[in-house]
Amino acid sequence: MEYPNSTNLFERAQKVIPGGVNSPVRAFNSVGGSPLFITKAKGCHLWDEDGNKYIDYIGSWGPMLLGHAQPDVVKAVQETAANSTSFGAPTRIEVEMAELITSSVPGVDKIRMVNSGTEATMSAIRVARGYTGKEKIIKFKGNYHGHGDSFLIEAGSGALTMGQPSSPGVTEGTAKDTLNAAYNKLDSVEKLVEANKGNIAAIILEPVAGNMGCIPPVEGFLTGLRELCDEHDIVLIFDEVMTGFRVDFKGAQKIYDVTADLVTYGKIIGAGLPVGAYGGKKEIMDYVAPTGPVYQAGTLSGNPLAMAAGYTMLKKLKENPEIYGELEKKASVLANGIAKTLESHNIPHTVNRVGSMVGVFYCEGPVETFDDANKTDKELFGKIFHGMLNRGIHLPPSPFEAFFLSNALSIEDITFTLTAFQEAIAEIVSNEEG
Ligand code: HOZ
Numbered sequence: 001m002e003y004p005n006s007t008n009l010f011e012r013a014q015k016v017i018p019g020g021v022n023s024p025v026r027a028f029n030s031v032g033g034s035p036l037f038i039t040k041a042k043g044c045h046l047w048d049e050d051g052n053k054y055i056d057y058i059g060s061w062g063p064m065l066l067g068h069a070q071p072d073v074v075k076a077v078q079e080t081a082a083n084s085t086s087f088g089a090p091t092r093i094e095v096e097m098a099e100l101i102t103s104s105v106p107g108v109d110k111i112r113m114v115n116s117g118t119e120a121t122m123s124a125i126r127v128a129r130g131y132t133g134k135e136k137i138i139k140f141k142g143n144y145h146g147h148g149d150s151f152l153i154e155a156g157s158g159a160l161t162m163g164q165p166s167s168p169g170v171t172e173g174t175a176k177d178t179l180n181a182a183y184n185k186l187d188s189v190e191k192l193v194e195a196n197k198g199n200i201a202a203i204i205l206e207p208v209a210g211n212m213g214c215i216p217p218v219e220g221f222l223t224g225l226r227e228l229c230d231e232h233d234i235v236l237i238f239d240e241v242m243t244g245f246r247v248d249f250k251g252a253q254k255i256y257d258v259t260a261d262l263v264t265y266g267k268i269i270g271a272g273l274p275v276g277a278y279g280g281k282k283e284i285m286d287y288v289a290p291t292g293p294v295y296q297a298g299t300l301s302g303n304p305l306a307m308a309a310g311y312t313m314l315k316k317l318k319e320n321p322e323i324y325g326e327l328e329k330k331a332s333v334l335a336n337g338i339a340k341t342l343e344s345h346n347i348p349h350t351v352n353r354v355g356s357m358v359g360v361f362y363c364e365g366p367v368e369t370f371d372d373a374n375k376t377d378k379e380l381f382g383k384i385f386h387g388m389l390n391r392g393i394h395l396p397p398s399p400f401e402a403f404f405l406s407n408a409l410s411i412e413d414i415t416f417t418l419t420a421f422q423e424a425i426a427e428i429v430s431n432e433e434g
Contacts, residue, residue, distance in 0.1 A: 001050075001052050001389070001390050001392070002050060002052075003034060003036065003048065003049075003050050003052070004050060005037070005048075005049035005050045006034055006035065006036050006037045006048055006049050006050060007034040009037045009049060010034045010035060010037070020035075021035065023158065024158035025157065025158045025396075025397060025398050025401065026397070028397050030378065030381075030382065030397060030398045030399060030400075031381070031382040031385045031386065031397045031398070032382060032386075033386065035397070036048040036049075036052075036054075036389075036394070037049040040069075041056060041064075041068035041069060042067070042068055042069045043067040043068060043069075043406070043408035044056055044067055044068075044406050044408040044409040044410075044413055045068075046068065046394060052392070053392060054389075054392050054393060054394035055392060055393050055394065055409070055413050055416065055417055056068070056394045056406070057393065057394060057395050057396070057403040057404065057405065057417075058394060058395070058396055058401075058403075058404060059404040059405070059406050060267060060272045061242070061267065061401075061404065062210075062241070062242050062246060062266075062267055062268050062404045063267045063268045063270065063271055063272040063313075064271075064272060064404070064406045064408075065245070065246060065268070065313065065317065065323070065327070065356075065406055065407060066271075066313060066316060066317075066323075066406065066407055066408065067406045067407065067408025067409075068406075068408070070271070070313065070316075070408075072312050072313075072316060073271050073309050073312050073313055075312075076308040076309055076311070076312040077273070077305050077308055077309050079308070080093075080304050080305050080308040081305060083304075084304070085303075085304070085305055086299070086300060086303055086304065086305075087304065088299045090302070091302065091304055091307070093304060093307040093308055093311055094113060094302040094307055096311060097113070097269075097302075097307050097310065097311045097314075098110075098111050098113075100311065100314055100315065100318070101265075101269070101277070101279065101314075102279070104249060104250060104318060105244075105250050105251060105253065105263065105279075106250060106253050106254065106259045107253065107259040107260060107261070107263070107280060107281065108263055108279040108280055109279075109280070109281055109282040109285065110279055110280070110282055110285035110286070111277050111278070111279030111285070112277060112278055112279065112285070112288055112296065112301075113275065113276075113277045113301045113302040113307070114275075114276040114277060114278070114296070114298055114301050115274050115275065115276055115298055115300050115301060115303070115306075116146065116266060116267075116274055116275070116276045117145070117146050117239070117241035117264065117265070117266025117267065117276045118145075118146025118147050118148055118266075118276070119146075119276050119298070120146075120241070120264035120265060120266060120276035120277055120278045121145040121146050121148060121151060121204065121237075121239055121241075121264050121278075122146070122148035122150070123278050123288075123296045124202075124204070124237050124262045124264050124278040124280075125137050125148075125150060125201070125202055125204065125237070126294055126296065127235075127262065127278070127284060127285070127287050127288055127294050127296075128201045128202035128235035128237065128261075128262065128284070129201045129202070130287050130292070130293060130294035131201075131235060131283075131284050131287045131294075132201045132202075132233060132234070132235060133201075134198070134199055134200060134201035135177050135199060135201060136177045136178070136179055136196055136199045136200050136201060137150060137177065137178055137179070137200070137201055137202045137203070137204060138179045138180075138181055138189060138192055138193070138200060138202070138203045138204070139151060139153075139154075139178060139179075139180060139181075139203075139204050139205065140180065140181055140182065140183040140205050140206075140209070140370075141154040141180045141181070141182055141183065141369070141370045141371075142154070142155075142156040142160070142183060142209065142211070142212035142215075142369070142370025142373060142400075143155070143156055143183060143204075143205055143206045143209055143211060143212070143239070144156035144157035144158075144159065144206070144211035144212075145204060145206075145239050145241075145264075146241075146266075147167075149169075149170045149171070149174045150170075150174055150177065150178050151178070151204075152166060152167040152170050153166045153170065153175055153178045153180060154166060154180040154370075155167075155211075156209070156211035156212045156370070156400060157211035157212075157398075157400060157401065158398075160211075160212065160398070160400045179192045179196065179200075182369050182370070182371070183205070183209055183212075183215065183368070183369050183370060184215070184217060184218045184221050184368040184369055185369065186220070186221055186224040186225070186228075189203065189224075189225065189228060190228065193228060193232055193234070197232075198232075200232065200234050201234065201235060202234060202235040202236070202237050202262075203225055203228070203229060203234055203235075203236055203237065204237040204238075204239055205225070205237075205238065205239065206238075206239050206240075206241075206242065206243070207222060207238045207239075207240065207243060207251075207252035207253070207256060207258070207260075208242070208243050208247060208252050208354045208357065210242035210243065210357055210359075210401075210402045211242075211400065211401065211402075212370050212373045212374075212400045213352065213359030213360070213361055213367065213373050213376070213399065213400055213401070213402060214352045214353065214354060214357045214358055214359025214402040214403075215352055215359065215367060215368060215369075215372075215373065216352060216354045217252075217256060218368055222252075222256045222258040223256075223258055225258075226258050226259075226260075229261070235261045235262060235284065236260045236261045236262075237260060237261065237262045237263070237264065238251070238252065238253060238260035238262075238263050238264070239263075239264045240252060240253070240263050240264060240265055241264060241265060241266035241267065241268070241276070242266075242268075242357065242402070242404075243354075243357070244263065244265045244268055244269070245265075245268050245269065245314060245317060246268060246355060246356060246357065246404070247354050247355035247356070247357065248324060248355065249317055249318055249321065249324065251263070252354075255354075255355075260280065261280050261281050261284055262278055262279070262280035262281070262284060262285075263278070263279055263280055264276065264277070264278045265277045265278070265279075268310075269310045269314065270306040270307075270309055270310040271309040271310050271312065271313035271314075272309065273303075273305055273306035273309045273310065274300075274303075274306060275303070275306040275307075275310055323407050324355065326407055327355060327356040327405060327407050328355055328356065330356070330405055330407070330409055330411065330414055331353055331355065331356045331357075331358055331405050332353065333411065333414050333418075334358060334403075334405065334414050334417065334418070335351045335353040335358050336351075337414070337417075337418035337421070338351055338358075338360055338418070338421055339351045341418070341421055341422050341425055342362075342425070345425055345426075345429055347362065347380070347425070348362065348363050348364045348377075349361065349362055349363070349364075349365075350363060350364065350365030350366065350367045352367060356404065356405040356406075357402045357403070357404060357405075358402060358403040358405070359373075359402050359403070360403075361373060361375070361376040361399075362376045362377035362380045362381055362384075362399075363375040363376050363377060373399075373400065376399050378399050380428070381399040383424075383428050384421075384424055384425065384428065385397060387420075387423075387424025387425075387427055387428060388417075388420055388421065388424050390424075391420035391423060391424060392420065393417050393420050393421075
């Protein structure tokens with residue numbers, strides 16, 4: 001495939017936008033080459049500025065559960081926009097959205113809309129600190145909770161593609177209040193809690209890590225954290241920006257049967273429009289202004305377009321629970337097919353999957369922690385990425401991001417993807433041999 005228009009745009013972009021992109025992973029730093037500039041998408045397909053067509057496995061990093069430009073979502077946005085795009089005043093749809101989520105998700109008695117996952121996690125830890133009167137938080141190496149200062153210490157996602165998991169610009173004062181444990185290693189959390197007894201306000205984690213590839217929690221990890229939090233009066237925060245309404249309508253809380261004290265959401269609940277939210281136990285959420293003293297506000301919070309899009313998609317998901325079974329089946333065909341091809345070429349690999357999130361690691365498993373994930377063969381990843389792109393498959397351009405499937409994918413699309421994967425691997429192997 002040829003990408004002259006995307007390449008030209010990237011050159012122009014680099015002169016006026018840092019790195020030519022508005023979010024680092026998009027710059028293709030991990031895989032080399034010039035990023036694609038996208039013009040449109042429909043269902044599971046997207047098109048770039050050169051008219052090339054791709055099957056999309058990014059899905060805007062999660063929200064496109066029903067595919068791009070889903071007709072009901074588009075209609076809801078168009079009808080809402082005709083009545084203005086923002087009021088800075090309460091609307092009916094915000095109440096309906098909050099009712100839909102609180103009536104569906106375990107432990108979410110009240111919820112506050114914000115504009116991104118970053119805002120949601122920043123606000124959630126502020127509330128946890130206000131509620132407990134304690135300052136330190138525990139997070140996990142390789143988990144990503146957006147770009148709030150407190151989280152940019154040993155962070156996952158784009159921070160890893162920069163080779164810079166801890167960002168300059170975060171003050172020592174902030175950094176000292178963020179403690180990092182090893183994901184899936186309960187003993188590493190216990191040690192931190194013990195060493196900082198009485199000072200931990202919150203433990204925040206991705207219940208299924210999706211920002212260092214896809215890593216499920218090991219047996220007992222989430223229940224162990226729940227018990228630890230109960231014992232030490234620590235607020236347990238599940239960051240379900242990627243997993244909420246994706247791995248199950250009720251999120252990871254449902255599939256692992258662990259209820260957090262606070263839950264954060266992002267792009268999914270806006271069906272791809274800019275949204276975030278945090279919610280949880282009434283007694284904690286009542287600490288938020290104007291009921292309580294913890295301040296948090298925003299003109300675009302509960303924005304009508306975002307609420308209309310998100311509500312329409314969530315309602316469709318709730319009314320059609322069979323979608324989750326269909327997604328599960330498609331993702332398992334994809335994950336098994338990828339593993340089979342790698343196996344047949346004796347390429348070390350681990351394919352992790354939870355529902356419609358898939359993580360492919362080019363190393364022996366199990367992959368349970370960031371240190372495990374970091375063993376993936378990054379050079380091979382880059383070759384496979386470009387081999388797939390050339391065959392019309394749009395995969396995440398980083399070894400530390402998960403694939404997100406949409407239900408718009410047909411089994412034929414997945415078969416096409418697996419054939420492309422077999423060809424790409426065969427080409428790489430033959431180039432290496434030759
Ligand atoms: N950090 C995001 C995924 N984990 C990528 C955001 C983007 O580039 O859109």
